[in-house]
Amino acid sequence: MRPLWLCRTCGQPWPCGRAKLDLLAEYEGSRVGLCLYLATLLCGAIDDLHRLNPSATGSTAGLFDRFLGWPRAPHPPVPDDHNDQVQAGEAGS
Ligand SMILES: [Zn+2]
Numbered sequence: 001m002r003p004l005w006l007c008r009t010c011g012q013p014w015p016c017g018r019a020k021l022d023l024l025a026e027y028e029g030s031r032v033g034l035c036l037y038l039a040t041l042l043c044g045a046i047d048d049l050h051r052l053n054p055s056a057t058g059s060t061a062g063l064f065d066r067f068l069g070w071p072r073a074p075h076p077p078v079p080d081d082h083n084d085q086v087q088a089g090e091a092g093s
Contacts, residue, residue: 003048013066020070034071042067 001008007016015023015038027034045067046060 002044003052005045005049015067015070024071031071035068038067038071 001014005014006012007014007019010016010018023034023038027037042063046063049063
């Protein structure tokens with residue numbers, strides 16, 4: 001997988017669809033653990049890919065989405081009383 005971060009099985013950018021399913025199964029019930037694991041991998045991927053081809057990783061936003069944009073919880077685990085983010089956004093306008 002490293003340092004190109006392509007799937008060993010299918011050659012797609014990792015995590016591919018199959019890898020995501022495997023990760024979801026492995027971290028079932030622990031989305032936080034899954035996100036922490038992916039965040040750790042993301043840091044390594046940014047380092048590796050930037051070293052290999054700096055021009056291809058000018059934006060890490062794409063990598064962020066690739067690693068951390070997909071594991072959506074079926075039910076958002078944010079309690080109703082955690083609305084301070086919304087209020088902070090309104091304060092800026
Ligand atoms: Zn694959």
